[in-house]
Amino acid sequence: MPDPDHSRVAPATGDGPAPILELVGLSRRFGGLAALDQLSLAVMPGSLGALIGPNGAGKTTCFAAVSGFLALDEGQVRFLGQDITGWPAHRICRAGLVRTFQIVQPFAGQSVLENIAVGAQLRRPSRREALAWAAEIGSRLGLQRYFGVAAQTLPIAARKRLELARALAADPRLLLLDEVLAGLNPAEIDEVIPLIHAIRASGVTVLMIEHVMRAVMRLAEQVWVLANGSLIAHGAPAEVTRDHRVIEAYLGPGAAARLADGQP
Amino acid sequence: MPEHAALPPAMARHAAPVAPGSQCVELRRLNHAVARSIRTLSGLGVLFVLAPFVFHGEFQITFLTLALYVTLLGVAWNMLGGFAGQYSFGHAIFFGVGAYAAAIVQVQGGLNAWFGWVAGMCLGGLAGAAVGAVSFRYGLRGSYFALVTLAIAEVCRIIANSISITGAGVGMMIPLQPGLAHLQFAGKLGYYYWILAMVTVALALSSWVRHSRFGAALAAVRDNEESARALGIDATALKVMASALSGALMASAGVFYLQYFHYIDPTLVFGPAVSVQALLAAIVGGLGSVLGPLIGAIALAVLNEIGAHLFGGIPEFSMVLYGILLILIVRFMPHGLARGVAPLVRRLRGASGRREDTAGA
Missing domain, CATH: 3.40.50.300 (P-loop containing nucleotide triphosphate hydrolases)
Incomplete structure (x- = not known):
């Protein structure tokens, strides 16, 4: 019908x-x-x-x-x-609604943690909270050992994870x-x-x-x-x-x- | 929707092996960045406040005053060029707007110089916002933005040269009225402490911008605008804000110039020399670093003196030295003197800092 x-x-x-x-x-x-x-x-x-x-x-x-x-x-x-x-x-x-890019686009000169913090600060009122949340998300994705490393020096697998982490940090x-x-x-x-x-x-x-x-x-x-x-x-x-x-x-x-x- | 606050074991299992404590170092570094910056700035502030007691000759005070004045130009330029990555070749726009606004308020308006200062800063900020809005709204970047600012500065110079309210080509002279109430000082020391106060505020603002969420978002826009937008950052609005801040600081320097020399004309304040000084101090010192412009300005001031002593007969010879310095810096220290000198400073501080870093981690 x-x-x-x-x-x-x-x-x-x-x-x-x-x-x-x-x-x-x-x-x-x-x-x-x-x-x-x-x-x-x-x-x-x-x-x-x-x-x-x-x-x-x-x-x-x-x-x-x-x-x-x-x-x-x-x-x-x-x-x-x-x-x-x-x-x-x-x-x-x-x-x-958050996207990632096929060709990863890190904030090249910044450290991995700073990169993730950019996503994290979208919904965190203070810098300190954003950094803490970024560290949390970064650890979940296994990026801890890279936190202080400049993003452009990462191997490709870690860059892909960074792209994921940044997006995820924006909740x-x-x-x-x-x-x-x-x-x-x-x-x-x-x-x-x-x-x-x-x-x-x-x-x-x-x-x-x-x-x-x-x-x-x-x-x-x-x-x-x-x-x-x-x-x-x-x-x-x-x-x-x-x-x-x-x-x-x-x-x-x-x-x-x-x-x-x-x-x- | 299932609630999984705690992360599934899968993630923990696939986490990379970590050296104990190493993950905290970067977090601590970023969390303590502000405090570290405040400590450094206060230390430097004390040094500069005490400096005239050691270097009390007129020549030395003038040298320090002009170095701080160029620092302010550099800090202003760095706000937009260093933190937001938008290179302007026409920062004289805001310098001139500030200087002329302050002069017009005093000469045509018959008002107090302090009003002139406030009006100059406000108009400089507005001009910064306007130039930023016009450029960034339509996606101008890189060399296109540089050229547009250069052109706008030239247009400003021509306008100031032709209309009567700015005194046209004759320029403007403010009445000589020494006294804090008129922002004029009988001795050099008054100007020194005034510019020191402005530089201190500008550096504190820089330090805040560098380490705040605002600064992090600006840096994101600078390093990759697409990614920044994908993470919820309104790139255009942020660049316009940075441009406004930069314009207000630059205008403040313009007001200082007016009060110090008592005279301005279109070429002095809207001409390329000011724009070049501003970008040189920032680039030589270190783009995007808080103290870079100070280091760059001191380097330029030293060079200026060397030029004057060795080649005093040749006018504007310092510009040749500036050019050589810029080439050397871009070739050998692309991150500027601040970054080039930082490792030395760290070595001087010795291992104590390093031990402190790892102990708590």
Whole structure:
């Protein structure tokens, strides 16, 4: 039975919690290229999800648009029930939506602890409290031994953790992680995966962009697959990776059929 | 949503091995930064208050006074250039606004010099906020900001040269009325203590900015604006604030110049020489450090005297020496004299400090 007034039923009246983040028809073009094309998705509070897709699918563009670093041509971003479309980046962060960068961007000349303190001071009234909170978060992420070290001298694995620590210190409600595992070796990846689990367990909703499929399979409860700026599949990781459209988006047209036939 | 205040064991397990106590050292260092800075500043303050009792010749007092005056220029420039990383080549804008405001208040308005000082500082701060707002709102950075400030200073010079309220090209002379009530002093000592008071306040402000949340946010903007914004920092607003503070301090130096020499004209206060002195003191001394401008200004003052003694016949020869010094500093001590000298100071203080650091950790 079709519901003629579906839009009135969808919002939070009654069954189930409302989404913490809702993207409605996001579009953004760069010249003739549609980096985002009518992208819609909803992230539920407390969930751990992943955004995957081939290179150039629009994942990082999506994060940039959601976090206020890129203006949208069309569409609406709703966070905690509030329309945050067009808000400046710092205001979105203060509302509790914090992102990390794919290419880590530490405050190079400052020590690791000072770096984390920048995130920590967002919600701590005094410098001393911010520093104490930064030390606490830094220890949780295993960065203690680097506290006094200048950020630019850190090895890549520690830099990735620093990026995570800074964002976490700002007490996010929703954390957007842009490829925190990229550039890490398998052993380092195995060390970070429990950290992400723990972040979610502490009550922070996590949405990650990730290329390391082994990690996506172990971490994400649900996966959105982007190709050419639009959503082509959504579901549990195991389902999604069997989806024909997903296989073809990664491997090219006809790949799914060839795989099914057992031909390379 | 599950409440996990205590962190899951997974995190503890994956924590890196730590040398006992080492994690506290950096925390202690940052927590005690303010106290350390206050101690250093008070020590220096006492030295400078007592200095005239040792160096009481007119030449020596003048030397110290002008060194402190250049320190104030450097501290003002450092506020925006060092702490916020926005290099201005036209800080004379605020210097001139302060000097002219104070002069106009006294000459055209017939008011007391103290009003002139307050008006100069307020207008200098406003000018700082305005230049900052216009530039940073539209994302000007780096060399573009430098060029815009240079251009605005030149525009100010031309305007002051053409309108009547500033006395046009003739300049302005304030009436000679020695006495604290008129911010003029019969002897050199009065000016020395006045500039010392201003430098002390400016350095205390610097120290606060350097070690406060405000300063940490500014440093974040300086080092990586995108990251700073992603962590909830309103980069534009902060840079505008830094520019306003910087403008007010610079204007204060402009007022001092007016009261000291009793005369200003457009080229003296809006010309590039002032802008260059301000940025040189800060860069030579050490960008973004609290005491850098003081060290830089003393170095410049010494150089100035050497230039005057050796090449007294050649006017403005000190500018050549300044240029050479700047090249040497940028090449061999890019962090400035303050950072270059710091290790020596630490060695002089001896191992006692180091022992204290590790004992409590």
